[in-house]
Amino acid sequence: MTKKIAPSLLSADFSTLKTEIETVENAGADLLHIDVMDGHFVPNITLGPFIVSAVRKCTKLPLDCHLMIENPEKYVDAFIKAGANMISVHAEVIQDEKIFKTLRNQNIKVGLALNPDKPLNQIEHFLPHVDYVLIMSVFAGFGGQVYLSKSTQKIKDLVRLRRKQKLSFEIEVDGGIKLDNVSEIAHAGADILVSGSGIFKSKDVKATIQSMKEKANE
Numbered sequence: 001m002t003k004k005i006a007p008s009l010l011s012a013d014f015s016t017l018k019t020e021i022e023t024v025e026n027a028g029a030d031l032l033h034i035d036v037m038d039g040h041f042v043p044n045i046t047l048g049p050f051i052v053s054a055v056r057k058c059t060k061l062p063l064d065c066h067l068m069i070e071n072p073e074k075y076v077d078a079f080i081k082a083g084a085n086m087i088s089v090h091a092e093v094i095q096d097e098k099i100f101k102t103l104r105n106q107n108i109k110v111g112l113a114l115n116p117d118k119p120l121n122q123i124e125h126f127l128p129h130v131d132y133v134l135i136m137s138v139f140a141g142f143g144g145q146v147y148l149s150k151s152t153q154k155i156k157d158l159v160r161l162r163r164k165q166k167l168s169f170e171i172e173v174d175g176g177i178k179l180d181n182v183s184e185i186a187h188a189g190a191d192i193l194v195s196g197s198g199i200f201k202s203k204d205v206k207a208t209i210q211s212m213k214e215k216a217n218e
């Protein structure tokens with residue numbers, strides 16, 4: 001299956017957001033990754049449904065909302081109304097699979113996100129209920145961090161687990177992905193590669209996305 005590149009808007013220039021979105025869309029981005037942070041689950045605050053609905057007006061790309069928030073069940077409806085197509089919630093803040101069922105009933109692709117210190121054996125029971133697993137390759141909270149190399153083995157372990165459980169969820173990887181490590185991460189088994197600073201802080205956004213796609217798929 002073709003690997004997807006998901007620019008993370010966190011590193012975009014929000015003073016010219018529409019242009020930033022058009023640039024990545026025209027360059028071949030497959031979806032837009034939107035980082036929602038609440039200042040509680042992570043020590044940073046970013047944006048909410050209000051901005052997601054503005055982004056929705058600028059693009060036809062699927063909007064992938066990564067909720068780094070406590071009590072996600074309280075807010076998911078607002079993100080759906082704003083135009084989210086994919087919503088991931090963190091394993092660290094949910095007790096059971098109820099939220100996944102609610103979202104799937106509304107035709108939203110649901111993701112389970114996990115921080116680097118969350119082992120796969122603690123989330124195995126959630127896997128049959130999700131469309132994708134978001135492996136954080138940095139600790140959630142900020143863009144521009146360095147890829148944690150142990151994430152590559154975690155991706156490979158998750159691929160094995162997926163095969164063992166005969167499931168078909170996608171594997172999304174998020175944090176520190178740049179041109180120089182995108183092949184390693186894709187070859188380990190990532191299906192969706194999120195990149196914020198690696199794309200938006202590069203000299204030529206279009207060329208970067210195109211070569212990321214090539215490297216991920218070669």
Ligand code: DX5
Binds near residue numbers: 011033141143177196
């Ligand atoms: C971090 C966010 C990431 C971040 C990635 O908490 O979830 O999506 O924007 O940014 P880079 O690619 O710069 O590490």
Ligand code: ZN
Binds near residue numbers: 008035174
């Ligand atoms: Zn993210």
